[in-house]
Amino acid sequence: MADITGSGSRNLLQRLRETLADGGKGQERLDRITHLIADAMAAEVCSIYLLRDPETLELCATEGLNPESVHQTRLRIGEGLVGRIAREAKPIITPNATRERGFRYMPETGEEIYSSFLGVPIQRLGEMRGVLVVQNREAREYTDDEAYGLEVVAMVIAEMAELGVFVGEGAALSAPHQQALLFRGGIAQEGNAEGRVILHDPRIVIANPIADDPEVELKRLHDAMDILKGDVDDMLNLHAGGGTSEEHRQVLEAYRMFANSRGWQARMEEDIRQGLAAEVAVEKEQSATRARMARVPDAYLRERLHDLDDLSNKLLRLLTGQGSGSGTEMPDNPILVARNIGPGELLEYGNRLKGIVLEEGSVGSHATIVARALAIPLVIHAAKITREALNGDPILVDGDQGIVHLRPEETVATAFRDKIAMQEEAQQKYRSIRNKPATTQDGVTIGLQMNAGLIAELPSLEPSGADGVGLFRTELQFLARPNVPRRGALAEQYDRILNAAAGKRIVFRTLDIGSDKVLPYMKRQDEPNPAMGWRAIRLALDKSGVMRMQLQALLRAANGRPLTVMFPFIAQFDEFREARRRLLAEVEREKALGHNVPSKLEIGAMLETPSLAFAPDQFFEMADFISIGGNDLKQFFFAADRENERVRRRYDSLNVSYLTFIEQIARRCDALGTPVSFCGEDAGRPTEALCLAAMGIRTLSMRPASIGPVKHLLRRVDLSEARAVIDMARSSGAQSVRASVEHYLSTL
Ligand code: PEP
Ligand code: MG
Numbered sequence: 001m002a003d004i005t006g007s008g009s010r011n012l013l014q015r016l017r018e019t020l021a022d023g024g025k026g027q028e029r030l031d032r033i034t035h036l037i038a039d040a041m042a043a044e045v046c047s048i049y050l051l052r053d054p055e056t057l058e059l060c061a062t063e064g065l066n067p068e069s070v071h072q073t074r075l076r077i078g079e080g081l082v083g084r085i086a087r088e089a090k091p092i093i094t095p096n097a098t099r100e101r102g103f104r105y106m107p108e109t110g111e112e113i114y115s116s117f118l119g120v121p122i123q124r125l126g127e128m129r130g131v132l133v134v135q136n137r138e139a140r141e142y143t144d145d146e147a148y149g150l151e152v153v154a155m156v157i158a159e160m161a162e163l164g165v166f167v168g169e170g171a172a173l174s175a176p177h178q179q180a181l182l183f184r185g186g187i188a189q190e191g192n193a194e195g196r197v198i199l200h201d202p203r204i205v206i207a208n209p210i211a212d213d214p215e216v217e218l219k220r221l222h223d224a225m226d227i228l229k230g231d232v233d234d235m236l237n238l239h240a241g242g243g244t245s246e247e248h249r250q251v252l253e254a255y256r257m258f259a260n261s262r263g264w265q266a267r268m269e270e271d272i273r274q275g276l277a278a279e280v281a282v283e284k285e286q287s288a289t290r291a292r293m294a295r296v297p298d299a300y301l302r303e304r305l306h307d308l309d310d311l312s313n314k315l316l317r318l319l320t321g322q323g324s325g326s327g328t329e330m331p332d333n334p335i336l337v338a339r340n341i342g343p344g345e346l347l348e349y350g351n352r353l354k355g356i357v358l359e360e361g362s363v364g365s366h367a368t369i370v371a372r373a374l375a376i377p378l379v380i381h382a383a384k385i386t387r388e389a390l391n392g393d394p395i396l397v398d399g400d401q402g403i404v405h406l407r408p409e410e411t412v413a414t415a416f417r418d419k420i421a422m423q424e425e426a427q428q429k430y431r432s433i434r435n436k437p438a439t440t441q442d443g444v445t446i447g448l449q450m451n452a453g454l455i456a457e458l459p460s461l462e463p464s465g466a467d468g469v470g471l472f473r474t475e476l477q478f479l480a481r482p483n484v485p486r487r488g489a490l491a492e493q494y495d496r497i498l499n500a501a502a503g504k505r506i507v508f509r510t511l512d513i514g515s516d517k518v519l520p521y522m523k524r525q526d527e528p529n530p531a532m533g534w535r536a537i538r539l540a541l542d543k544s545g546v547m548r549m550q551l552q553a554l555l556r557a558a559n560g561r562p563l564t565v566m567f568p569f570i571a572q573f574d575e576f577r578e579a580r581r582r583l584l585a586e587v588e589r590e591k592a593l594g595h596n597v598p599s600k601l602e603i604g605a606m607l608e609t610p611s612l613a614f615a616p617d618q619f620f621e622m623a624d625f626i627s628i629g630g631n632d633l634k635q636f637f638f639a640a641d642r643e644n645e646r647v648r649r650r651y652d653s654l655n656v657s658y659l660t661f662i663e664q665i666a667r668r669c670d671a672l673g674t675p676v677s678f679c680g681e682d683a684g685r686p687t688e689a690l691c692l693a694a695m696g697i698r699t700l701s702m703r704p705a706s707i708g709p710v711k712h713l714l715r716r717v718d719l720s721e722a723r724a725v726i727d728m729a730r731s732s733g734a735q736s737v738r739a740s741v742e743h744y745l746s747t748l
Pocket of ligand 1: 473629681
């Protein structure tokens with residue numbers, strides 16, 4: 001076989017470049033490429049398979065196999081040797097293809113006479129595009145150098161595919177980033193939005209994947225590496241001062257080690273010597289890193305590979321001048337598309353975003369909490385959307401169903417707009433009852449309050465018609481910053497919140513951190529089950545400094561006004577008693593310092609663990625109020641992780657056991673004179689809200705946008721009738737009362 005490493009490779013790449021520069025149809029270019037490669041490698045067969053959809057590879061060009069099989073032969077990912085290469089993102093080299101695991105005989109191609117086989121993935125930034133194969137009749141072992149040379153060529157083909165130079169008839173040759181696509185993901189924040197894509201990390205486009213002059217490319221790489229290393233050093237110096245935990249420092253050091261890794265740099269230099277442009281060399285390494293990332297089971301190692309991926313991104317930005325911070329204009333109605341995003345970054349975009357679509361994310365993540373707080377529709381788990389979307393692409397986000405339409409057909413867009421218009425009409429209807437109470441037909445009034453977590457949400461208090469804020473999650477002020485906020489700054493924020501509420505009651509829930517909500521400046525605890533771990537009040541009582549500071553800030557902010565404080569995740573009486581004692585001690589301290597203390601102080605507890613429902617009477621007597629945190633309570637009641645998509649929907653919120661449990665809590669609170677409300681997400685779902693009311697809950701706290709729909713329903717129903725329907729369903733042996741209640745509602 002001819003040499004395609006070193007100068008041989010560069011010659012081949014030069015000829016590929018000419019193919020790129022020549023006009024001609026996509027198919028002609030592909031045919032020429034297979035011919036050139038077969039020739040350069042003295043192979044009897046060279047074939048290019050490209051993905052026609054995420055599951056299927058299609059033979060798109062061949063030199064040597066039966067030409068009739070082009071666009072006819074298709075393989076599923078994982079099927080045959082070619083499919084295996086695509087699935088494993090690894091080359092296969094064998095002198096005897098028929099004996100190789102997974103070999104599949106495809107008679108239409110006539111390939112059975114070719115014994116030796118070398119196939120490599122065609123991939124870009126870790127995303128699979130296809131497979132490039134050479135074959136020879138005689139049984140021979142291709143060398144690693146030959147495999148490497150073919151990988152370099154595959155890299156160029158991947159870049160060419162991204163540039164759209166193979167566009168032609170047929171799905172596998174369709175222009176990239178042009179078709180209408182639908183993504184099914186998970187619902188993290190309801191609502192709908194139409195707009196244009198803004199990529200958090202824009203796609204890098206490389207117009208010329210082949211180096212004119214390797215020396216020039218090497219210099220470009222070295223210059224960019226120097227800047228990168230300087231940036232990493234600066235970052236380290238910045239964080240090396242006091243306050244940085246040992247663990248944080250170690251992570252940064254590992255990052256620096258990667259930036260200075262000789263192996264990484266040497267591999268990229270070698271790729272350039274083979275004829276790749278500097279940015280394609282970076283991408284080639286990044287693809288390898290991403291493939292490894294998908295394979296390693298060890299979480300620590302994966303994190304480190306993430307670091308390397310991150311460094312590659314930075315390097316690409318330096319080399320191309322594209323990407324974050326390169327001045328991409330925000331389009332009108334921007335919809336953010338990202339692999340994942342942190343709460344701080346999301347807050348920087350803030351209210352300007354009309355929608356968010358993430359490839360990763362989870363319902364309980366910080367980003368989700370921020371999106372919810374800002375009422376921005378959010379779809380999570382939209383697999384591979386960042387590979388498809390381009391800045392400025394039209395996009396529709398259906399947050400109610402977890403569906404995203406990228407570059408939608410006009411008919412889809414029209415139907416979507418109709419749906420939004422209908423919802424708008426419904427909102428009008430809700431506005432008309434804004435100042436009316438949520439009183440049922442049989443005269444029971446339910447208090448409706450809103451949940452919030454940001455100052456920016458307070459303006460919704462008035463227009464939503466909420467009586468007050470039933471849950472203010474205070475952790476966002478802590479999550480969205482790089483260090484612990486100071487007491488003065490925090491007190492100022494709480495003061496602004498109280499001012500914005502203009503006398504309406506705000507229930508401040510003290511910090512609920514731990515579990516998934518890890519503060520950037522807090523040492524990460526490696527807990528086997530963080531949701532049941534060292535979180536919320538447990539952490540606050542053990543590490544009293546932060547809670548004390550927060551309580552002082554709240555007292556200062558109240559400055560003589562009424563104040564309501566609620567402690568999260570109370571599992572037993574003692575925790576509440578102790579937290580309350582500490583708050584009262586702070587009040588005494590404030591008094592002694594001559595500061596104003598609240599004219600009225602209410603101290604409540606969140607009931608989020610079943611155990612608290614069975615606490616002694618004295619607990620209920622001591623608590624000024626109780627709020628049921630249904631999100632957590634439900635996950636512990638059913639032992640189903642609220643963040644685990646596999647199990648979280650398995651148990652209906654209208655399950656008979658759960659509703660009966662809620663009823664018992666309501667009754668107990670009633671008997672002991674403890675006001676009780678419900679502030680989990682279910683409170684904002686009209687049918688659920690009705691059932692909670694029927695179980696005896698008289699105050700519900702929810703997202704502001706849910707208040708209209710919930711009130712509208714409550715005003716139409718007779719609560720005792722609804723209660724009778726639920727009782728019937730319960731005595732019938734049904735698992736959930738949903739079907740019965742929905743049927744009842746349909747008759748109204
Ligand atoms: C809950 O658990 O229901 C709750 C309101 O708290 P969070 O969602 O913040 O855990
Ligand atoms: Mg909770």
